[in-house]
Amino acid sequence: MKEHSLEILKILTETPGVSGFESPIRKVLANYLSPLSSEIKTDKLGSLVAIKEGTSVGPKIMLASHMDEVGFMVTQITGEGFIKFQALGGWWNQVLLDQRLEILTSGDRVIGVIGAKAPHILTSEELRQPVKMKSMFIDVGSTSKEETEKIGIKPGDPVVPYSPFMLCKNSKTFMAKALDDRAGCAMLVELFQRISRGEHPNTVYGVMTVQEEVGLRGANTSVDVVKPDLALVVDVTVATDTPGISDNEAPTKTYLGKGPVIGFYDASMIPHIPFRDLVIKTAQENNIPFQVEVMAGGGTDAGKIHLFREGVPSVVIGIPVRYIHDHVGLAHLDDYQHAVELLFALVKKINTETLRELEDIL
Amino acid sequence: MIQSTSHRQNILPPAIGSSTLATVENEPDVFSEQEMHILEVVKDKYA
Structure with missing residues (x-):
């Protein structure tokens, strides 16, 4: 059972x-x-x-x-090949950074990670604030817009968290x-x-x-x-x-x-x-x-x-x-x-x- | 569970006008190899 x-x-x-x-x-x-x-x-x-x-x-x-x-949708690909996104459902900014995601293109699934400016280069005022979602982007490892488009990613593609199901050590609690x-x-x-x-x-x-x-x-x-x-x-x-x-x-x-x-x-x-x-x-x-x-x-x-x-x-x-x-x-x-x-x-x-x-x- | 019904404006995505946007109608059905296998297993097991 x-x-x-x-x-x-x-x-x-x-x-x-x-x-x-x-x-x-x-x-x-x-x-x-x-x-x-x-x-x-x-x-x-x-x-x-x-x-x-x-x-x-x-x-x-x-x-x-x-x-x-809850997930996301691709809205824009920047000139450097990064992906801007729209939240679908309620997300809190603070749980997003550095998380892996899957973009469901019309062909393959593409894994990316949510990135933002590194703390080393933030101003002291920026360091005191949580990073806003509109400042974040998805990085699939591309170095240009053309490269990201060639993978098959386009505005409108749905995006889901990448997070396999796992049973915890107590064999009763599960995470997913x-x-x-x-x-x-x-x-x-x-x-x-x-x-x-x-x-x-x-x-x-x-x-x-x-x-x-x-x-x-x-x-x-x-x-x-x-x-x-x-x-x-x-x-x-x-x-x-x-x-x-x-x-x-x-x-x-x-x-x-x-x-x-x-x-x-x-x-x-x-x-x-x-x-x-x-x-x-x-x-x-x-x-x-x-x-x-x-x-x-x-x-x-x-x-x-x-x-x-x-x-x-x-x-x-x-x-x-x-x-x-x-x-x-x-x-x-x-x-x-x-x-x-x-x-x-x-x-x-x-x-x-x-x-x-x-x-x-x- | 929806996150908040009193801040609905923060939950609903704004209208995005772009002819390049995919729509629900042409939504891709992307299954991984593992999920294709699972679909077959589920069919065999419960059909």
Whole structure:
């Protein structure tokens, strides 16, 4: 079971797919989900919708994770052959310098490194400031614009971090790029593998959205394909168990290894309370450890999904990840596997009667 | 997870007008040799 999860996580995190350029990861996900689904389709922006019918047509449960990862796009090649870039998704300047990247040209993949002026030649004022992203460039080793163009690099090419998957020495924590949100996609793949072997009293829509990191855009369009009764958004969240994080910055601490996280608040949504409590009750009944989270910033696809038409009761379930939106994130296998168990328990439980009870909020 | 919904203007890329830009429609499908192998393995295993 552990090896199976690690294999899926490795494949999904190492496959490229920055926001707007998700084709490679979409193909891999479709290969996983096609044999496990009654039907598979995409919306017109590229979000993938895998449908698994159970013993009842309703309720329709949308389980959404986003397939895109934060990355970059080539915008310009300088006269000396260096590459200027545009961030796709949220990046912090300070995590970029000296990191290796892969540029996906229409031919080969080209590895480069993010460079900037060396500290030796900075002014004392510049030394006191973090380097701005617009001052950085990607260096692929060229000495002229012509050389870079000859390699096949052109404006518009997507760029992803170069960061192979790795299991840590404790055999439980793993590090990889793109855990936000390939970890969620992997959980949905494993959920589909489980529900394909048994019955569930509903219809499950596994939705892998595009362009979440640039404004929850794929959720906006794919929710219209599903028209769900309920939504569970499966995403990662910030682990706040690292040094220097105060109670003010993280009023509800989230730790690696202490269970999946149930969202109580973020900047995009307050969950549907009866549904949130059902998720908690289900975790308790099944002896699944969990953590709760209140986060002032950040948001997920649930921010769009819960506002669809007259509203969709929604809850976010995720796992804590250290250093999200970075070249390397760290997550814990126990959290991942417990999250899959929780999703499976919910899908086995939610039926028309559950939906009626959740909707009766008067 | 999107980084911040209160600073959306910093997250969204500005419109870049250039006829040389690739578009989503002609997005390259670049798979490494290793990923091509993985795709085949996944197909064999789950199809």
